[in-house]
Amino acid sequence: MLDTASHPITARWPAKHPEKIQLYSYPTQNGVKASIMLEESGLPYEPHLVTLSDSDVKSPEFLSLNPNNKIPAIIDPDGPDGEPLSLFESGAILLYLAEKSGRFLGQTKADKHRITQWVMFQMGGVGPMFGQLGFFHKFAGSEIEDPRPRERYINEAKRLLNVLNQQLEGQDWIAGDYSIADIAIVPWLRGLDYYDVKEIVGWDGFANLQPYVDRFLDRPAVQRGLLIPSKE
Template sequence: MPDLSSFPITKRWPAADPSVIQLYSFPTPNGVKASIMLEETGLPYEAHKVTLADADVKSPEFLSLNPNNKIPAIIDPNGPDGAPIGLFESGAILLYLGEKTGKFIGQTASDKAHITQWLMFQMGGIGPMFGQLGFFYKFAGADIEDPRPRERYVNEAKRLLAVLEGQLAGRDWIAGEYSIADIAIAPWLRGLDFYEAREVVGWDDNKNVTAYLDRFLDRPAVQTGLVTPPRD
């Protein structure tokens, strides 16, 4: 049985089965990337709910695994060097699990390069830009009288959607085959509904994107991953 005692996070969120991957997460667009990937690959795992409250993500136990105090994070008791490994950052987790299983990262080096570029497109573009859109359109930033921040992120969200709309012309999936790029991108598209921002970014004008999200949400592994760990 693997020994995870060197990971302080396991004192606050104990592992019922330390032989399987330990997931520390919450069902946000970033959090569900890890749970969806684990469901898609079929890797055995145990999910621990780490809320977004400071009491959880800024606790010493969680910071011991992720000093950046963001979900998700994982511990794999069967790491690549024969010892447990802890990881944070959703994109890094997707790449790691893809390499571990040989799934959803492409069959060739060229495939992997193309998939990785679209993963980076989400990490550097869609994620932070949509997140700022949510802040300035729905949350505390919506009270700012200056309209320029909202206009900036609304326009950037529209631009990013247009990039996806063009890429998805004639394709079911962003890099041609279902991949970690889709697992990264699609949850953030779903997040526009949470931000109540679909209308302002012209969601219905992007027919390829809307059909793409529907395909993604139809996958059984996605449906499970979206509610893992449960909010309640």
């Protein structure tokens, strides 16, 4: 059984409130999914800043919680059946917190599955493809002379944006009511600014996307979650 008091991660990131959900994260596109959901749901939690440096995410302490050395990760001392639970992968964390809080996962079993499919769409499509586009446009991949990798991810990003734009036609949120699908997707749409790729993917041609992002950013819990954990 997981013992939160003696878990190796507490040696580096000690818990002041071990009775609360412990969040280990950094405010990236994936990291803020967890903090926004925790703010939206009202579940009590304690955030810990885990930087993206190897000294943090590849430390023995963090690897004891997430062997994949990626943020975010959580420990819930009051997990299913009252037993502690640790989780990594932002999509899995969103689903867990939605079930635990009873919020943002729809009203019916059919709603849950429809929402889950859009979370998976982000996890398997939007996140990886946008991330690769950023690599080949802004970061080390931009030095590669062969244009094909960059063109591939530009075209795939355009395709995914079109899917979202069509889905949003006539509705405010991606799967009906506001849900974890929106919490998963919109941080990655915001990431297009960070990667400086809005112009090359034709952002202005997707009429439903900017209003969607604006609605999301108008939510007070979103505004708080975007800044958690604090970098200071």
